[in-house]
Amino acid sequence: MHLNPSHVVARLQRVVRDRIRPRLHTPLAEVTIDAWRVDGDGEPVPAARAIEHGDFQPFTVGDTWAPAWGTTWLRVQGQVPASELPVELVLDLGWFDHSVGGHAEGLAYRPDGVAVKALHPRNGWVRLTGPGAAPGVLADDGSFTLYVEAAANPLLLGLPPFIETHLGEKPGLGEPEPYKLVSAGLCAFDPEIFALLRDLEATGDLLPHLSTDEPRYWRVLTAVEAALDAPTVAGARAALADALARPAHATAHRMTAVGHAHIDSAWLWPLRETRRKVARTLTNVLTLMETDPDLIYAMSSAQQFAWVEQDHPELFERVKQRVAEGRIVPVGGMWVESDAVMPGGEALVRQITYGKRYFMDTFGHESEVVWLPDSFGYSGAWPQIARQAGYRWFLTQKISWNDTTTFPHHTFQWEGIDGTRILTHFPPADTYAAEVTSAELKHAVSNFRDKAISSHSLLLFGYGDGGGGPNREMVARAHRFADLEGAARVELGRPEEFFTAAEAELGDAAPVWAGELYLELHRGTLTSQVAMKQGNRRSEALLRTVEYLATVAAVRDGVPYPYKQLDEAWKTVLLHQFHDILPGSSISWVHREARERYRNLEVDLKGLLPVGRGEPGKISGWSVAREGDWAKPAGNILDNGILRVEVDGGGRVSSLVDLRDGRQLNVGDLGVLRLYRDEPVRWDAWDLDRHVLRNETSLPQPTVTATSDAITVTTKTGKSTFIVKYRLREGVAAAAANGAAAGGAAASGAAGTAAAQLDITVDVDWQETEHLLKLSLPVAVRTLRAKYETQFGSIERPTHENTLADEAQYEVCSHRWVHVAEPGLGVGVVNDSTYGCDVRRIPGGTDIRPTLLRAPRFPDPDTDRGRHTFRFAVVAGDETVTRAAADDLNAPWLEALADVEPLLGLEIESGHAVIDWIKLADDRSGDVIARVHETRGGRAVARLTSTFPASIVETDLLERPLEATGDRLILGPFQITTLRLSPIKE
Structure with missing residues (x-):
């Protein structure tokens, strides 16, 4: 029999479309x-x-x-x-x-x-x-x-x-x-028609991925042709039976297939719609489980389970039953699948503690795998945070979206900034919403980059983003590919089963990747929808302050700790850190509601400040310096005896001199606002493309005026207005007096001088479309690498473009500060609400350029229209001085704060460390929790001091005891230590 492969394939497609699929459902009644x-x-x-x-x-x-x-x-x-x-x-x-x-x-x-x-x-x-x-x-x-x-x-x-x-x-x-x-x-x-369709899929879709030089190709082709000739459904299935019975090769790649529905907690729909999407998806999963006992479904996000528990109690009881059976597997153990680079360190801890506790209290289940398939990059702090929270493994696939380089591994040990390692897997199918097709399996096998040491990967299948989950067609395909010659072996299973097997197979042979997992895409999410960034930053700062002062009031004065209110506040913050809300990539409806929630949250948190003996006072805003604290300009010159600033007629800082040593700190014009045409190729709110930074738009000549406390530069273009204010603090202030006390942090071994900094405020009435705004701060520091604050530490990135990977980091995340240094000189730039930033070498120094605003058209064509205020400071000094300035700039100012004696402190014997957070224990025992970490990437020895007698135990991040600890701490580079202080009654 002569076979024409293209004819057989075309015939197969036509027969399935026109003659078989229409017979799947036969109309019976209206x-x-x-x-x-x-x-x-x-x-x-x-x-x-x-x-x-x-x-x-x-x-x-x-x-x-x-x-x-x-x-x-x-x-x-x-x-x-x-x-x-x-x-x-x-x-x-x-x-x-x-x-x-x-x-x-x-x-x-x-x-x-x-x-x-x-x-x-x-x-x-x-x-x-x-x-x-x-x-x-x-x-x-x-x-x-x-x-x-x-x-x-x-x-x-x-x-x-x-x-x-x-x-x-x-x-x-x-x-x-x-x-x-x-x-x-x-x-x-008709179940037989359904089965025949799946048989034809498994064989027909396999053909393009088989070699025509192998007998297998021709035998499958012959079987398909015979099936199409058969006059009955039973005859057609019989013609395919032998081809479907041929087992996979002994060395065939293994895939653990897990049913899944990555449901965005908000994106192209509002939060209220996600609540319905989760319920819809779970009803489909539960229905499918009734007829397929092998289906396993993995679902993340405690928030989504909680919505179902609130909205559909009957459905939730069915879910709990399947969880108990091990068929629905709560994964991730986080409140939501949050953004993984912008939330602060404590916020990532709370994502985990709130999520894990919900899973443990509700299902008696603790997830061992971090589950973040779709977040836009992953901070180098993650391995330590994850391992200290009891995780063994980490999963994502988003790095496969890189636009410049190809990540070299799919299963590897990821080493964080402190040296902690966690086994990490990227499913090689490059999707979290597979449909279990032959093409997906073939891509996964050919794409898998660790073939020499591993033969196993994970496949997440089911409709995602907007939900839906697996359907009966997908599960039937998985069964067909369980053991089929020419394809990977597919087995329905649990994520933990895959990771356990992969861990055993790799042993010590797993490759190691050190540092952050930087996504070479979606760089614009560090800036889009600035209100999300400001709301998140301020909410984190307020929670730090309120939890600290509530702890002081509880320990010293017996004031009831506002557990319930703080829980609700945290859940609001955690929800809005979801990876399409905080990054600014949702529709306008989502961000409108988020702005309102952030406003209400600020009011609620300010209302939680303790009242009573030793009342610390009221939060009055984020302005660190009060009336009379600013140096008065002399024309276009500011001078406070420490720094001298000259602003030229174009509104640029032409000279910034450190009077302590006469060193010129700037190179070229500092403080210039740069406006660029921002026309993304595809993902508007997500992407900041390379060509954008080549297309600067000239701004008109500004007006420069001097007031009693600032030099003000005003520029107008079109309907937009930009007002830049330069100010110097008068005299020497106590560095981090406000930030440290308000947050509960202790000194880190070196006191800074808050007056050695140029404060810059930028007020913008933003009425642009498809433009981007940066602030250029070129400093006279020559360095190959810059340091950026990240969770519980910092990360170094190149300032050059030597390699493709170096060049691809042309926009990166910085938390509250960036610091550059050369021998004898360090300069930092601190901010109160931005994350996007680029730092590049220029002749004679380094240009530090925070990104302030964007104006994408999709999915919100009115992104960021309106008035915004940003605060920056250029700080002369080492990294510790920069950190102290960042504490000041970001902490809410508290009246009469100096009257509050610190509850805990650190006496530094060597190195650098801080108490990052102080709160009461989550179990409501009245114990005090202190989160300490080393700040400089070195080693530190410190002694914890307390104003109340207490026994001290080190715990994991869920506050479970590890070992008894004295008051002397020995910390490794960027090490996080959580301490539980149980008050001793005298």
């Missing part, structure tokens, strides 16, 4: 539909309200439903006819055959308000009879009533290629109705 559009603003209502009080009106196929973002409830009723095959209700709400989770979705409920199954473009059925039928739906006489909550979410993901849209907010009245009910009816589902 249904009756009534509809109720949710009143008022169309926001979701509880199922009980819709079912009991909805004004349902007749509705037919072809009718439109709901405006964008609206909700329509459908009441579907019918009589199930007799059938030897399972009967399913099949609905098409008007969706596209793509972007699952990215547009219309539905959730079916019984009349008693219990959710039974979700509907989406690849899962538009509810089974009524046969194996896996929805329980409690069908009456004895064969009748049924189902209520479908239909969500009219607009299709934003499919906009080609992410163009400007105003659908990120609810449209106005008269907005066209986007969806039409295409079909609804009762159908017989």
Whole structure:
């Protein structure tokens, strides 16, 4: 028999599309539909309200439903006819055959308000009879009533290629109705047709990945042709049976396949919609588990479990049962899948402690794997934080998105800034939403970069981002690939099973990657939606202050510690650190709500300041220097006896001199605002492309004026206004007096001088589109590397572009400070609310350029329009002085703070260390928790001092005891130590 491969493949596609797939569902009977559009603003209502009080009106196929973002409830009723095959209700709400989770979705409920199954473009059925039928739906006489909550979410993901849209907010009245009910009816589902489709997928889709030089190719091709010739379904399956029975090669790559649905807690939909997405996804997973006992589903984010617990208690009980069986696996142990570079160190700790405690209290389960498949880069502090929280493994795949270099490993030991290592895996399929296709398996095998030492990888399958999870087609494919010649071996399993096996296989042979996992993409997320950055930074600072002062009041005066209020505050902060909220890559609706929550949170936290004996005073803002603390300008010159600043007629600092040694600190003009055309190639809010920094837009000549305490430079262009103020503090102030005391931190071994710094305030009325704003601060320091603050330490990055990887870091994350140094001179730049930054060598020195604002068009075309204030300081001194200035600039100013005697302190014997955080223990025992860390990447010896008698025990990050500890601490480079002080009653 002569076989033409291209003819067979084309025939296969046609037969499947036109002759087999249409037979999967055979229409049996019509249904009756009534509809109720949710009143008022169309926001979701509880199922009980819709079912009991909805004004349902007749509705037919072809009718439109709901405006964008609206909700329509459908009441579907019918009589199930007799059938030897399972009967399913099949609905098409008007969706596209793509972007699952990215547009219309539905959730079916019984009349008693219990959710039974979700509907989406690849899962538009509810089974009524046969194996896996929805329980409690069908009456004895064969009748049924189902209520479908239909969500009219607009299709934003499919906009080609992410163009400007105003659908990120609810449209106005008269907005066209986007969806039409295409079909609804009762159908017989044919399991043999379904099985044949999967058989043909497994064989036909395998062909492009087999070599035509091998017998296997031709035998599979022959089997497919014979199946297409067969007159019956049984005959077709029999023709394929031998080809499907051939086992995989002995050396075939192994893949542990885990059902998954990476659900963004907010993105192209608001938080309220995510609550519904999680419930919809879980109903689908639970339905699938009824008919497939091998399916394992991994789900992260304690917040998402908590939403289901609140919104759907019946569904949550089913989830708990599957967790107890080990079939639903809570992974990650974090409150949300947060951004992994911008949250502060303590915030990352709380992501873990809140998440892990929820999982342990609710399910009796502690995850051992950090689960962050989609965050935009990973701080080098993660390995230590993870291991100190009880994790053994780390998972992501996002680094596969690099735009410049290819990461060299998929399974490796990741070494953090302190030297801690954690086994890390990147699934080589390069996705967290696989569909278990032959193409995905082939890519994973060929892409896997550790073949010489490992034969095993992880496959996460199921619709993600907008949810949906695995469907029955995916699971059937996984079974076909369990042991099939020409493909990887696929086994449904748990993440822990994979990591345990990989750990055993690699032994000591795992390669090591040291330092951060920098994502060479999405650099703009360090700047987009500046209110997210400012809200997060200020919330972290306020929590640090309030928890410290509440601890002081509790220990000294017996004032009740506000556990509940602080828990709620932390959960708000942690939720908004999600990796599409804090990075500024969500629709305007999300950020509008977040701005309001941050404002309310600030009010609430200020209200938690303890009142009573030794009251520390009220928070009055973030201005460290008060009236009369600023040096008065003499014309365009500022001089406080320590620094001398000259501002030229163009508003630039032409001279910045350290009067202590006469050294010129700037090289060229300092303080220049630089405006660039910012026109990303693809991901608007996400990406800052290379070409942007080549396209500077000239700004008009500014006006320069001197006031009683500042030199002010005002520039106007178009509708935007930029006001830069230069100020020097008068005399010498106590470095970090405010920051250290307010946060509970102790001195780190060297006192700085807060007057050796030039303070710069930038006020912007931002009315730009597709532009980017930077502040240029060129300093006369020649160095090959700069230091940037990161969680519990700092990281060094190159200031040159010697290699592709060096050049790719043209925009990086800095927390509160950057420091550059050469022998005999150090200069730092501190900020109060920015994260994006670039530091590059220039003739004679180094240009430090924080990024202030962007104006992307998608997904929020009005990003950051309005007024913003940024504060910076250029600080002369070593790294410790810079850190102290950053403490001052970022801590809220407290009146009468000097009257509060520090609760704890560190006496430094050698090196550098701080008490980073002080709070009461989470178990409400009244014990005091102190988080200490080394700050300079060296070694430190310090003695902890306390104003109250206490026994001291070292703990892990979840405050579980490790060993008894004295008051003398020996710390390694960037080491974190958590100490539990139990007061001793006298």
